Amino acid sequence: MRYLLILCLALFSASVSAQAYRWVDSSGRTVISDTPPPGKAKEVSRIGNGSAAADDGLPFATRKARENYPVVLYTAADCLDECRQARELLNGRGVPFTEKMLQKAEDAAELKALVGDVFLPSLKVGGQSFRGFQASAYNNLLDLAGYPKTPPAPASKPALPPAPAPAAEPDKPTAAAN
DSSP states (O other): OHHHHHHHHHHHHHHOOOOEEEEEOTTSOEEEESSOOOTTOEEEEEEOSSSSSOOOSOOHHHHHHHHHSOEEEEEOTTOOHHHHHHHHHHHHHTOOEEEEEOOSHHHHHHHHHHHSSOOSSEEEETTEEEESOOHHHHHHHHHHHTOOSSOOOOOOOOOOOOOOOOOOOOOOOOOOOO
């Protein structure tokens, strides 16, 4: 009976989880709490599901850099070669980024306020920005923000044993023409 009680308590405790919230209050302080934020809170986000912090498979340094210096790449449908190169550079370094394609006048106004003109591609890393594509400038911004220079190594899977070779068929006697 005691073992049944312990098993039930273990299963119950594993199913209990609390939601945590993070927001910026009216005085600009960041608040982390298990109660939902008030209606006037800014930048509200949910944190985890009661377990450890959400792990999206990114290394710690990348998660920390993304949290402190989010990356936004501004592109447009008619920006082909340079926008492709910018995407490849970010993906090649394993940088999580948001791509914002200019489709409305508000998007163009936001970019103009950021870099002074509608110039594509443009990169925003935290509070810093760069207009156009120049690999060295992009890498400099990412280095200063703390993003790793190389993408994370893929999780190694255990090697599978080689497949067995098909069994050789014994030689069959052939009928000789006499």
